[in-house]
Each structure stands twice: as C-alpha cells, then as structure tokens.
Amino acid sequence: MLPFMLSPRSLLLGLFFMSHNYITDHLGSTRVVLNNAGTSLERYDYYPYGEKVPVTVANTGNTDYLYTGKESQNALFGINWYDSAARFQTTDGIFTSIDPLAEKYYHISPYAYCAGNPVRFADYDGAEPVKKNVGTAQGFRDEFQSTGAKSGLKTGKAAHLALLGFSETSFSLKNGRPMPLNTQRFNVYKNKYIYTTKGGWIDMAHFMFYAGRAYKYKQQIETAKMMLSGSVLTPEELESLESVASSSPVDMAVSDGMRQEFSDSFLQSILHIVMKIYPAIN
DSSP: OOOOEEEEEEEEETTEEEEEEEEEOTTOOEEEEEOTTOOEEEEOEEOTTSOEEOOSSOOOSSOSBOGGGOEESHHHHSOOEEEOSSSEEETTSBBSSOOTTTTTTTTSOTTBSGGGOTTTEEOSSSSOOEETTEEOHHHHHHHHHHSTTOGGGOOHHHHHHHHHHHTOEEEETTTTEEEESSSGGGGGOTTOEEEETTTEEEEHHHHHHHHHHHHHHHHHHHHHHHHHHHOOOOHHHHHHHHHHHTSOHHHHHHHHHHHHHHHHHHHHHHHHHHHHHHHHHO
16 A cells, blocks of 8 residues: 555635645655545546546546646646646656756666656656655654654664664565564655765665664674684684674675575566466466
C-alpha cells in the first residue's frame, strides 16, 4: 500500500469558501478529494506516466492538479498533457521539448520522463528527475536527533548500544531472508536521500544499517586483538583471532552489502522463473 499524506487546500466557489482535503501518494499525485465531512468526492488512479485510470467515483472538477501535483491541461485545452513548468509532459512518458539539462544526462533521451522510472522518481519542474524524500545531511541530522528514540543525541554506552542495534536483522518470511530490524524508520525520513559530490546519492536507511555493521565488526576486531595479547590460545584459536584482528570493519560491512545485493538478484531471478511457470501449474 502506498503511503498517503493529507494536505488541506481551499477552493473559492462563487462567493463562498468551501474547504476540501486532498490525499496524495508518495509522488505527490492527488488520489482522493474529501469534503469537510470526510466524504469522498473524487478518486484518481493513474497509469505509470500519469494517464488517469477510469474509476467508479465521479470526478466533478474540484482540482486540475493531479499527477505528481501538476496541472492537467485537459480542462483548458482538451489535451492529455501536464504542465511541468519548464516544459509540458505527455502521459506516454515523454516531454514535448528537449531537457534543459540534456548535457548533464547525455546517456538518457532528452525527451524521457524520469529516466523511464516514474515509480521511483518524480520530475516536478521538467528539469531533472529527483527522488522523493531528498534532503540534506543537516536535515537528516535534525530528524535523527528529534524523532523516534532520538539516537542522534545519545552518548557513551547508550550511543554504543544504538549503533549495535542498527546492525541487527530479523528473518522475514515475506522477503525470504534476514532484513534490517531497526533502520526501517529511516525510510520515512524527509531527508532519507542525500546527494554527495563524491559518492552520489546515499540512501540513509542503508547507510545507517551498514554503519552499524561496521561498528559491530570494529568491536569484534578490538576484542580479538585483546585476546591475542593476553590469552593462552590453541593454534586454531590463534589463527581464527588473527584473521579477525587483521580485518577491516568497513570491508566486512561492504562484503555484507555485496551479499545482500546478490541475494536480492537471486531471489528476483527465482521469482521471475516461478511467475513464468505458474500459469502452467495453475
């Protein structure tokens, strides 16, 4: 289910103000229009590039701001386009003119909408696709310090335990593998995605999980070094501890990430095969 947000707007009808509530999805598209009593006046569903899906609730023209919050040109000009500020876009996934930032995205068609991925990205002004929940490092820090367990304010042992907690996983039947247990809340942060000049886009939910893993491995490495310096060990124990002590916590966390990506790819391949043979089984 898509996360929906309720945002009030007011419409001037004749000499009176009539308040409506507009429910939008994760891309900012208007999905439901409610009156003050909470009665649904209109409902909108969309195909990937903004064409409206026929629905049972009559649309009475309470808004022209529909797909990703853009103004539909259908009522004004009778064409199935949206006004994207810098240029118009069609419901076929293309713009009607060249991308003003075409040189920056030379590997993508200058007419393509959101690099062909309208579910993950949105393009609010016709300039370039952006991720929802794009923010800044300072914005993430503020949320980290003021929401949930306020882990960003913790120090000492509490901070130590919080970092270790970020590394924890729990087996998920739905996903068929262990999944992060304590970093899911970062997925709803307004500053979930941060852009860096050296590393590109960073998903902070992933970053915090692997930061926790690296910290956990750092603790294991320090423990191994202490045991090597003050314990009587068997050759097998010595070899094992030396291997841990000489490891890099970052490299170990990156290896975890690579295994995660491999498992994602493997499970997608299995699902693809099952979906192909399922009709024959059914």
